[in-house]
Amino acid sequence: MFLENASLQARNTFAIAANSRFLAEVTTSAQLIDLLHTVTAKNLPVLVLGGGSNIVLSQDVAGLVICPKLMGIRCLEDQNDTVIIEAAAGENWHDFVQYCLAQGWYGLENLSLIPGTVGAAPIQNIGAYGVEIKDCFHSLTAVARQTGIAREFSLSDCLFGYRDSVFKQALKDAYIITHVRFQLSKKATVKLQYGDIAAELAQQHIHSPLPVDVARAVIRIRQRKLPDPAKIGNAGSFFKNPVIPQALFSDLKHQYPNIVAYPQGEQVKLAAGWLIEQTGWKGRTLGKAGVYEKQALVLVNRGGAQGKDVLALAHAIQRDVLAKFGVSLEIEANII
Numbered sequence: 641m642f643l644e645n646a647s648l649q650a651r652n653t654f655a656i657a658a659n660s661r662f663l664a665e666v667t668t669s670a671q672l673i674d675l676l677h678t679v680t681a682k683n684l685p686v687l688v689l690g691g692g693s694n695i696v697l698s699q700d701v702a703g704l705v706i707c708p709k710l711m712g713i714r715c716l717e718d719q720n721d722t723v724i725i726e727a728a729a730g731e732n733w734h735d736f737v738q739y740c741l742a743q744g745w746y747g748l749e750n751l752s753l754i755p756g757t758v759g760a761a762p763i764q765n766i767g768a769y770g771v772e773i774k775d776c777f778h779s780l781t782a783v784a785r786q787t788g789i790a791r792e793f794s795l796s797d798c799l800f801g802y803r804d805s806v807f808k809q810a811l812k813d814a815y816i817i818t819h820v821r822f823q824l825s826k827k828a829t830v831k832l833q834y835g836d837i838a839a840e841l842a843q844q845h846i847h848s849p850l851p852v853d854v855a856r857a858v859i860r861i862r863q864r865k866l867p868d869p870a871k872i873g874n875a876g877s878f879f880k881n882p883v884i885p886q887a888l889f890s891d892l893k894h895q896y897p898n899i900v901a902y903p904q905g906e907q908v909k910l911a912a913g914w915l916i917e918q919t920g921w922k923g924r925t926l927g928k929a930g931v932y933e934k935q936a937l938v939l940v941n942r943g944g945a946q947g948k949d950v951l952a953l954a955h956a957i958q959r960d961v962l963a964k965f966g967v968s969l970e971i972e973a974n975i976i
């Protein structure tokens with residue numbers, strides 16, 4: 641059941657070489673629960689790995705890596721305007737989004753082409769182009785790591801925030817998600833408020849876009865700006881966009897009139913990519929890690945990078961952004 645000394649290089653999108661002492665793939669909830677009982681009996685530390693698209697492996701894993709491979713998509717409820725769809729944790733996120741679109745179940749199209757699995761998506765409340773998973777979320781089922789007992793989480797239980805949920809806070813490493821349910825619309829409404837989408841559609845001369853047009857626009861924008869992990873190792877946005885108080889923003893705006901920012905309630909969210917670009921890091925390389933040429937928020941593996949190379953680069957960027965703007969950049973990827 642366990643693989644020993646398993647290579648994780650093909651299991652993380654940064655393509656960092658690291659090994660795990662043990663590794664197990666599970667395809668059903670029953671297998672997962674069995675495995676958790678063994679793990680508790682042996683007192684093994686556990687790392688759960690979905691698509692490996694948001695981690696930096698800075699060392700070998702001393703315990704057990706569990707890869708949830710539960711598959712399946714089903715419609716639980718079909719009403720006049722809405723459906724409730726359940727997907728198992730091991731489903732590929734992008735494929736799931738395209739499947740929903742093809743069935744005429746709308747709401748997730750702005751989240752096309754995000755790497756990773758369905759089970760990982762709620763943990764950081766994945767978001768892009770004006771939509772977050774919380775906007776279509778219904779509920780999820782997760783198994784407690786300590787007891788193997790399954791529990792249902794509602795929208796409010798998950799405490800979703802910007803790239804955040806209860807599974808990154810109070811319940812960090814406490815549960816393994818097995819199934820996620822979404823409430824999707826059968827009405828073809830589209831969300832175009834993120835500037836890049838409207839511009840992309842206008843350029844294609846599409847004036848009354850359908851959800852499928854939005855998905856195609858998002859795919860084109862992402863392919864232009866973000867490196868394909870199959871070709872260039874990366875973990876998407878490496879830092880969160882920092883949210884700062886209005887007073888600090890006013891000072892920065894005075895000094896840097898072109899600063900890119902978005903109102904966030906009483907506060908202001910800055911484009912971290914812009915801040916990094918201003919420090920001169922965009923396109924540069926340190927050791928075997930680099931800053932992507934087309935999007936400064938994305939760190940990449942220039943070939944043979946180890947976790948420590950990526951972290952050295954990240955720390956240099958954090959230091960320079962702090963020195964220039966007085967703003968701390970928080971790492972968004974999980975450092976193992």
Ligand code: EPU
Pocket residue numbers: 767768769770834836865875876877878879880881900911912913914915917922934935936937972
């Ligand atoms: N910008 C620059 N230089 C750069 C990059 C960005 O000046 O090198 C400025 C530009 O003005 C640009 C603005 O920043 O218009 C925003 O850039 P972009 O639209 O690429 O979005 P982002 O804020 O850098 C966030 C998410 C992405 C998501 C996009 C689109 C975070 C941490 N990142 O990036 O999510 O795809 O918005 O919604 O919130 C991810 O989480 O892995 C990810 C890729």
